[in-house]
Amino acid sequence: MKFIIEDFKPSGGKHCITNALKQLFAYYQHPLSEAMLFGVGSGLAFTYINLAASPMVSGRSKPIEFEQILAERLKINSKYRQPKNYQVCLTKTKKLLQQKQPVLIYTDMPFMNYLGLDPHSHFGGHAVVLFGYDDQQEVFYVSDRDNSDYPIRTPKGDIASDYHLVSYQEMEQARSSSFRPFPANNKYFEFDFSSYEEPQTDMIITAIKDTCESMLRPPAKLLGINGIVKFSQEIVKWKKFDQKKLQTAGVTNYFQISKDGGTGGGIFRKLYGEFLLEADQLIPDRGLTAVGTGFIKLADEWDAVAEELWTLGNTGDAEMLPALSEQLSALASTERHLLEHLEALVTETYETQKS
Known part of the structure; x- marks a missing residue:
């Protein structure tokens, strides 16, 4: 079976999570800029993280926590999911897509081959949107923050694709990864915009x-x-x-x-x-x-x-x-x-x- 949400329009952006959210907000006809999403969700932060391979700084609030705060303020009903079994995750994802609901998921970046990252540079908080799949080719349709009019820099050069076709095997590795920091662990969100309220004073x-x-x-x-x-x-x-x-x-x-x-x-x-x-x-x-x-x-x-x-x-x-x-x-x-x-x-x- 092949299913693509035709009304979903991939677009590029500045930050993975705000860009993924921006695309969902636009799809559900409540467009907001990445900047407004970031601010309303109180995204600005700073953390100095001591890791064995290298110290690392972060300038934004925690993944998942940010999305939940944003949804609560805008009166969006959000459901955070983290199935232990990837097959459960896969089945639910396809069902949501068939219901014409694009799915915001989290992936471990080096397993997304189009990013060209070092295989040991794990980060499982990278948000992308799934908007289709093809069982015959065994691929998902993925919108990341690059786009044909929005190139982004990777270690192997710029990429600028409206969407990426990611194999089922690659996606399973990326979504079920338990590598730190911020292990992906099959995390995804469901959103219901029926009670949405615009940002107010x-x-x-x-x-x-x-x-x-x-x-x-x-x-x-x-x-x-x-x-x-x-x-x-x-x-x-x-x-x-x-x-x-x-x-x-x-x-x-x-x-x-x-x-x-x-x-x-x-x-x-x-x-x-x-x-x-x-x-x-x-x-x-x-x-x-x-x-x-x-x-x-x-x-x-x-x-x-x-x-x-x-x-x-x-x-x-x-x-x-x-x-x-x-x-x-x-x-x-x-x-x-x-x-x-x-x-x-x-x-x-x-x-x-x-x-």
């Missing part, structure tokens, strides 16, 4: 306040602004790494920060700045445009760090580390100031609305 204020709270007053030193400070301190210690690990750390964190890794630029700070510019249309004359512009400028500074990390990945030059530490410390201060100003603006708006 109160929703925007709540989302911004939650982001400011988690960034400015995180529960651990590896998180939020504390995490950026920690990164600035830990990167100097990378001089103890052997050449291979130092280079791996450089390249890994280049992709965690740069738009090439699917952050939208500047470890998601550009995407958050764009959200604030859009939010200013819903909450005008409150200074959100100025803060949004500040975040976009901050993203450029993060991208400059990413370029240095790319050089570190190519050269393994430990002499670069002290300067990188200073840059990161300055970024932490700038970001703290922006978030404190933003929190004050939305708190004032909230108090004004109450009175």
Whole structure:
């Protein structure tokens, strides 16, 4: 049997999860930008993660948690699924597709061969959308964040396909993978948009306040602004790494920060700045445009760090580390100031609305 959801229109985007969601929102006739989705779901975050192969930073909130918060705020009924058995997962996926419901799934990136990644560079939180299958060819129709008018960079060069045909065997490996970090483990979502509500002022204020709270007053030193400070301190210690690990750390964190890794630029700070510019249309004359512009400028500074990390990945030059530490410390201060100003603006708006 072959089944393709003809009304589904694949499109490219900046970040895997927001792009996957953007396509579903458009399919169900409730279009929102990636920036608005990211902001409403309080996606901005920071974590410094110590892994054996290489330290890794993340600039967004946890997979699954983000999607659930977003759905709750927009009054979308979401069902998070994680079958233990892949055959159950496969059967349910095909059933949903036959009901003309595109399926947002999570995959372990190196098993998606079109990405051309190192087989050991596991990340199981990569979101894509399934919108069809063909039993005769034994392939799924997959929309990732690349598109014919939206090329993305991979280690083996740019890719720009409206969709990818992924074999059943490849998909089983990618979906059932238990490799860390963020093991895929057959995760997927079902969404019901029948009670959907458009983003509103109160929703925007709540989302911004939650982001400011988690960034400015995180529960651990590896998180939020504390995490950026920690990164600035830990990167100097990378001089103890052997050449291979130092280079791996450089390249890994280049992709965690740069738009090439699917952050939208500047470890998601550009995407958050764009959200604030859009939010200013819903909450005008409150200074959100100025803060949004500040975040976009901050993203450029993060991208400059990413370029240095790319050089570190190519050269393994430990002499670069002290300067990188200073840059990161300055970024932490700038970001703290922006978030404190933003929190004050939305708190004032909230108090004004109450009175």
